[in-house]
Structures are given as C-alpha cells and as structure tokens.
Amino acid sequence: MIRHHAPDELLLDYAAGVLPEGPALAVALHVALDPGSRRLVRRLRGVGGALLDEDPGAADVGEAALEEALERLDDLPDDDTPVAPAVRRDFAPGFDWAPAALRPYLAGKTWRRAFGGFDEIRLGLHGDAHRVSLLRLQPGEGLPPHRHVANEFTVVLQGGYTDNTGNYRVGDFAVGPGAQEHHPIADPGDPCIALIVLEKPIVLTSFWGRLFNPLLRRGWM
Amino acid sequence: MKGGADGESAQEVAQEAMIMVWRKAASFDRTRASAATWIYTIARNKRIDLLRRTRPDLSTEDWLTVYAADEPEADKSVSAGQTYMRMKELMQGLSADQLLVIRKAFFEDKTHTAIADELALPLGTVKSRIRLALGKLREALDREEKEK
Numbered sequence: 116m117i118r119h120h121a122p123d124e125l126l127l128d129y130a131a132g133v134l135p136e137g138p139a140l141a142v143a144l145h146v147a148l149d150p151g152s153r154r155l156v157r158r159l160r161g162v163g164g165a166l167l168d169e170d171p172g173a174a175d176v177g178e179a180a181l182e183e184a185l186e187r188l189d190d191l192p193d194d195d196t197p198v199a200p201a202v203r204r205d206f207a208p209g210f211d212w213a214p215a216a217l218r219p220y221l222a223g224k225t226w227r228r229a230f231g232g233f234d235e236i237r238l239g240l241h242g243d244a245h246r247v248s249l250l251r252l253q254p255g256e257g258l259p260p261h262r263h264v265a266n267e268f269t270v271v272l273q274g275g276y277t278d279n280t281g282n283y284r285v286g287d288f289a290v291g292p293g294a295q296e297h298h299p300i301a302d303p304g305d306p307c308i309a310l311i312v313l314e315k316p317i318v319l320t321s322f323w324g325r326l327f328n329p330l331l332r333r334g335w336m
Numbered sequence: 337m338k339g340g341a342d343g344e345s346a347q348e349v350a351q352e353a354m355i356m357v358w359r360k361a362a363s364f365d366r367t368r369a370s371a372a373t374w375i376y377t378i379a380r381n382k383r384i385d386l387l388r389r390t391r392p393d394l395s396t397e398d399w400l401t402v403y404a405a406d407e408p409e410a411d412k413s414v415s416a417g418q419t420y421m422r423m424k425e426l427m428q429g430l431s432a433d434q435l436l437v438i439r440k441a442f443f444e445d446k447t448h449t450a451i452a453d454e455l456a457l458p459l460g461t462v463k464s465r466i467r468l469a470l471g472k473l474r475e476a477l478d479r480e481e482k483e484k
Contacts, residue, residue, distance in 0.1 A: 122467075123466050123467045123470040123471070124448040125448075127448065127466055127470065128441060128447045128448055131445070132380050133445050133446060134447065155474060158423070158474075158477060159470075160377065161423045162427065162438065162442070163442045164374070164375070164423075166439060166442055166443070167375065
C-alpha cells in the first residue's frame, strides 16, 4: 500500500514527457510500483489525445514539413523495416529488487561506500544536471542531518526509512523538504534502498558536515 | 508537440511520426485506443527516440521503460475508446485556467515550473490548478468505474 504519492503536477509533467531524465526516472519507478499513479498517468495520456483531437493546430508542423514527410514516404520500401532486437545487458547479481526501468542504468555498477556511512551507486545521466544516486542504508543507520537547496525526489525501492516528515516504504515518493532540515533513518528489516534525484548538492548542517560542504559542492563526494 | 531542443528536431520528430502513422495505420486497433491517443503516443515515443540519440548506450526499448513505465497493462472493464470519449467531456468541465496549464504541458513541452515562469504566476498557483483539474478527472472516472 503506497502512502506517499508523487504530486499531481509531477505526474502531469511525466505523462506529457517533459521531465528531464533524472526526475523522469524517479517518477517512472514510483509509477511502476504504485497502481494509483499508474492509472492517473494512463488517463493523462488519454488527455493528450483528447486535446490533440480537439485542436489539431496545437501540433501544427507546417506545410513544408508535411510535404517533405510525404516525399520521404515515397522513398521508403513497402515492407516494415525489421526492428533491431534490443541488446540486453547483464548486470551484477543482487539487483533483483530493481524495477525494469532502472535496470538499464545498473550495467557494470557496484555499491561504493560513501562518506556518511551509507553505500552509493552514482547513475550517469547525460545532458541532465540532476545528481542521481541509489543509496543503501543498513537498518538503524541514518544519513547525516542535511537540508536541501533545491528539489529532491526520493523513491524507496527496498525496506523503508523514517524522518521528521513521516515513514516511507517501498514505492513511496518523497519530495525533498526544501530548506527544512531532515535526518532519515533506515527502518528495521531489509536494508533501505532508495533512488535519490537531486537538483543541486545538499547542504550538510552538522559542524563536520559544514566542513565538507565545499567538497560536496564540487561533486567530490 | 515541439519535443527536442530546437525547431529542426521538432520537425524531424513530426515527420517521423507522420511516416510511422501512415505505415502502421493498418495495425491500429480501434478497440484499444482512439486514433488521436494512438497518434499522440507515436509522436511522443518518436520524440523520446530522438532524445535517446544523446545516449547511444541505451536502447529505445530501455528509454520507453523509463518514459512509459505504466504500459502495457491489461485494460480495465471500460474500453479505452469509451474512457477517451468521457475524457473529452470531462475536459470541457475544466476552467479555462486549468485547461491552459494542461495544454501547455502537452503541446509546448513545458514543465509546471516553466509554465509558472512563463505565465508569471506563483508556482503554488500552477500546482493548485493542476491538482484541482486532475482531482476532478480522477474523481469522476473513479466514480464511474465503481458504478460498473
């Protein structure tokens, strides 16, 4: 039972296909795990169609483009070009908790111990300024207290965690508490694994943390 | 649908979508979706395909799992066509302000944050318009599904 849904405006952005890759991945994982959000996104796709039907001018591409497309059509062979089979890349065992949408990003990845007592896999995204990571916290372990300077999206993929805003379990979606400080602690049971999408580096708020902030800002940690 | 960064790639998407629609028209299944939704989905997937070219290591299929994690799923009792007709009626019940925001998301490729900037509205105002509009759609469709 999902108790924390992605906000409607984010689901709309996702359904319209306008989110950058990082946030799109976060919403995709949430949608994969939450039937309610999945139903809404499917309906929103119908909204896209309904709007297009009502006002074809909204997607107007111009005479020239239409003619060029028709010319290109003439040049095409009659039969459907065979679609190249997708290459399935193997990824290391131990990722069976990962929903399908995440798997392509896990090829060749391994957990690395990060500063602060948690494990991290940094996911490389091209042309997207978001910092996208998987974090793994052992039960009872916490992230250092920190606050955010911009948007942060979190989707829980295994286990759960609790902070001052509530308790989050598999499939739950959290939008960073903004300037408010938070200190998430993993629940008992399986280690907590979550995807975190950060627009800008976090700001550590403890004394030692503040010392490390310049490094975080440079992306060294 | 001006997907991609510039006018030229938008045209490329549109052309490829038109070609695809033309070639696949015979395989279009009216019982599963309305023509407009089908065309919209093709155009959208074409745009994702274009974006993907910046990530040659990911296959189109991988990209579609990111951008279409909700598909496919066995259809509910209501046929897609019926829901679609109903969707059009429900859209007419939305306020002009609410419709404007949704239209911009779908056809001008703007996130709700960009829409707020463009309309010089507080972000909270745009969010509440979206939430009110989607709330109406969700409530009406949920009620109708329960009644069946």
